[in-house]
Amino acid sequence: xxxxxxxxxxxxxxxxxxxxxxxxxxxxxxxxxxxxxxxxxxxxxxxxxxxxxxxxxxxxxxxxxxxxxxxxxxxxxxxxxxxxxxxxxxxxxxxxxxxxxxxxxxxxxxxxxxxxxxxxxxxxxxxxxxxxxxxxxxxxxxxxxxxxxxxxxxxxxxxxxxxxxxxxxxxxxxxxxxxxxxxxxxxxxxxxxxxxxxxxxxxxxxxxxxxxxxxxxxxxxxxxxxxxxxxxxxxxxxxxxxxxxxxxxxxxxxxxxxxxxxxxxxxxxxxxxxxxxxxxxxxxxxxxxxxxxxxxxxxxxxxxxxxxxxxxxxxxxxxxxxxxx
Amino acid sequence: xxxxxxxxxxxxxxxxxxxxxxxxxxxxxxxxxxxxxxxxxxxxxxxxxxxxxxxxxxxxxxxxxxxxxxxxxxxxxxxxxxxxxxxxxxxxxxxxxxxxxxxxxxxxxxxxxxxxxxxxxxxxxxxxxxxxxxxxxxxxxxxxxxxxxxxxxxxxxxxxxxxxxxxxxxxxxxxxxxxxxxxxxxxxxxxxxxxxxxxxxxxxxxxxxxxxxxxxxxxxxxxxxxxxxxxxxxxxxxxxxxxxxxxxxxxxxxxxxxxxxxxxxxxxxxxxxxxxxxxxxxxxxxxxxxxxxxxxxxxxxxxxxxxxxxxxxxxxxxxxxxxxx
Numbered sequence: 001x002x003x004x005x006x007x008x009x010x011x012x013x014x015x016x017x018x019x020x021x022x023x024x025x026x027x028x029x030x031x032x033x034x035x036x037x038x039x040x041x042x043x044x045x046x047x048x049x050x051x052x053x054x055x056x057x058x059x060x061x062x063x064x065x066x067x068x069x070x071x072x073x074x075x076x077x078x079x080x081x082x083x084x085x086x087x088x089x090x091x092x093x094x095x096x097x098x099x100x101x102x103x104x105x106x107x108x109x110x111x112x113x114x115x116x117x118x119x120x121x122x123x124x125x126x127x128x129x130x131x132x133x134x135x136x137x138x139x140x141x142x143x144x145x146x147x148x149x150x151x152x153x154x155x156x157x158x159x160x161x162x163x164x165x166x167x168x169x170x171x172x173x174x175x176x177x178x179x180x181x182x183x184x185x186x187x188x189x190x191x192x193x194x195x196x197x198x199x200x201x202x203x204x205x206x207x208x209x210x211x212x213x214x215x216x217x218x219x220x221x222x223x224x225x226x227x228x229x230x231x232x233x234x235x236x237x238x239x240x241x242x243x244x245x246x247x248x249x250x251x252x253x254x255x256x257x258x259x260x261x262x263x264x265x266x267x268x269x270x271x272x273x274x275x276x277x278x279x280x281x282x283x284x285x286x287x288x289x290x291x292x293x294x295x296x297x298x299x300x301x302x303x304x305x306x307x308x309x310x311x312x313x314x315x316x317x318x319x320x321x322x323x324x325x
Numbered sequence: 326x327x328x329x330x331x332x333x334x335x336x337x338x339x340x341x342x343x344x345x346x347x348x349x350x351x352x353x354x355x356x357x358x359x360x361x362x363x364x365x366x367x368x369x370x371x372x373x374x375x376x377x378x379x380x381x382x383x384x385x386x387x388x389x390x391x392x393x394x395x396x397x398x399x400x401x402x403x404x405x406x407x408x409x410x411x412x413x414x415x416x417x418x419x420x421x422x423x424x425x426x427x428x429x430x431x432x433x434x435x436x437x438x439x440x441x442x443x444x445x446x447x448x449x450x451x452x453x454x455x456x457x458x459x460x461x462x463x464x465x466x467x468x469x470x471x472x473x474x475x476x477x478x479x480x481x482x483x484x485x486x487x488x489x490x491x492x493x494x495x496x497x498x499x500x501x502x503x504x505x506x507x508x509x510x511x512x513x514x515x516x517x518x519x520x521x522x523x524x525x526x527x528x529x530x531x532x533x534x535x536x537x538x539x540x541x542x543x544x545x546x547x548x549x550x551x552x553x554x555x556x557x558x559x560x561x562x563x564x565x566x567x568x569x570x571x572x573x574x575x576x577x578x579x580x581x582x583x584x585x586x587x588x589x590x591x592x593x594x595x596x597x598x599x600x601x602x603x604x605x606x607x608x609x610x611x612x613x614x615x616x617x618x619x620x621x622x623x624x625x626x627x628x629x630x631x632x633x634x635x636x637x638x639x640x641x642x643x644x645x646x647x648x649x650x
Contacts, residue, residue: 117442
């Protein structure tokens with residue numbers, strides 16, 4: 001079901017990424033980039049870009065180069081995020097800064113972002129508009145990542161602060177991927193905005209799912225360390241909700257573990273999950289995910305093309321609702 | 326003399342950088358960017374871009390946005406280089422990763438590179454061509470930085486390897502700055518290539534001067550730690566020449582100090598400088614700088630515009646020849 005509808009686009013992205021020459025020398029610069037791109041990932045942003053282009057024009061071809069740009073840029077942000085979070089594992093593989101070193105990870109990330117720009121520069125139509133959307137979004141992603149880090153040392157983060165942070169860190173990029181595809185596909189301004197809004201809401205739901213999977217997922221499927229967010233004091237939707245609805249004792253247990261340096265990670269994860277379970281944080285998160293996906297469906301309903309053309313995007317919403325990795 | 330000719334462009338860049346809005350929130354993202362851009366620097370690349378545009382068109386206005394892009398991108402590369410080299414001081418100020426931390430330096434660097442792209446996207450004419458030159462150059466700069474790091478652990482670096490590395494790390498960017506200005510100013514393909522070649526040779530000379538100043542400069546003028554290259558085992562033009570012309574005893578002294586972990590820095594610097602002095606490495610470097618600058622002058626001579634219009638660029642060559650910071 002859901003996943004099938006985007007499979008064709010994912011395969012297109014993988015095929016084109018493999019065909020593209022990334023460069024070979026110096027090896028310490030390019031080998032990490034190839035490693036990151038070869039590991040895979042869901043190719044969601046690039047797939048959505050192709051899907052949106054095809055929705056409006058009946059053809060995805062014109063969107064391939066910018067879609068590759070989005071995919072490479074996304075992987076660049078993950079590479080640098082993993083340095084900043086000192087994450088050991090991504091997609092079940094050792095992260096670049098652990099496999100090589102942090103200088104190599106830093107510089108190959110920089111090179112990846114430039115390679116992304118080489119692809120966006122090859123956008124065959126509406127280059128100016130696509131570049132503007134891409135640049136605005138890229139800067140917001142940095143703002144979101146900085147807020148995410150700032151929040152690690154702040155116990156007063158509200159749900160509103162959190163939603164603002166993930167809107168920057170995650171939602172605008174999914175929105176931008178759909179919008180760039182739509183612009184290239186010839187969508188008018190109103191439809192481009194609607195698909196952007198749909199992507200924004202999908203993106204918020206996607207990030208809440210990610211928070212959920214980081215705590216409740218299966219490591220082999222999710223591909224990251226389970227409980228990583230808890231260990232690094234990430235102010236996730238789960239934790240903020242728990243802090244808000246906790247009784248005095250639960251609140252103290254959470255706060256004390258947020259302030260201890262080098263706590264026992266397994267004990268910390270277990271304590272947090274017990275409290276989350278006690279407070280039904282998981283259901284609250286699932287409800288919120290549904291709310292955002294319903295908003296996305298309303299946005300998609302309002303797009304002024306025939307319903308058949310929207311089918312793949314509706315299916316994508318279902319896929320997000322049901323994803324376990 | 327020399328410096329006056331570019332002063333007007335430097336002032337233009339500083340004025341426009343100050344007027345431009347960089348963003349304010351989150352503060353940990355934008356404060357380091359403002360800090361870096363406020364410290365100043367010679368604004369050479371952006372000044373050269375304006376100069377080249379005016380050479381061909383009589384007006385620099387159209388080149389202001391891409392010139393700002395070049396300046397911001399250059400400062401981004403310095404910010405990230407300083408993390409990789411763990412450099413404590415730049416332009417007589419504490420580096421960003423020391424004043425804040427390395428995560429903040431990493432991310433604000435990323436944001437700076439995106440801001441640079443926001444400016445290059447505003448190039449009012451010949452956007453496609455300028456983007457292509459910019460992207461190709463940006464990637465080469467990463468390749469050069471990686472080679473520079475690779476060379477730190479390699480005692481067999483030849484002069485040829487070294488020139489290739491600095492061509493990527495330094496020369497192509499100065500070449501690109503002139504070429505983008507020339508393209509915007511309406512230069513034909515041949516003249517664009519000639520000014521690129523001139524910039525390339527100026528860039529090689531510039532980097533050799535930098536190597537010289539790192540060892541023989543005055544800290545207050547140069548703005549960086551003197552002897553920093555020696556401490557970090559940088560394979561500079563000076564060191565490679567010394568290794569090539571050293572007698573057996575000198576060679577052993579150099580090699581042994583390159584392999585000791587955590588040597589006394591002052592003793593190491595003194596030993597290297599004594600050997601450099603004994604081998605006339607300074608004069609050899611000055612000769613080579615002159616050779617590259619003569620090549621640049623030949624390139625400039627061949628540009629098909631009247632000589633008066635070239636005056637500022639000739640003066641710039643003189644400035645490079647005589648610079649002490």
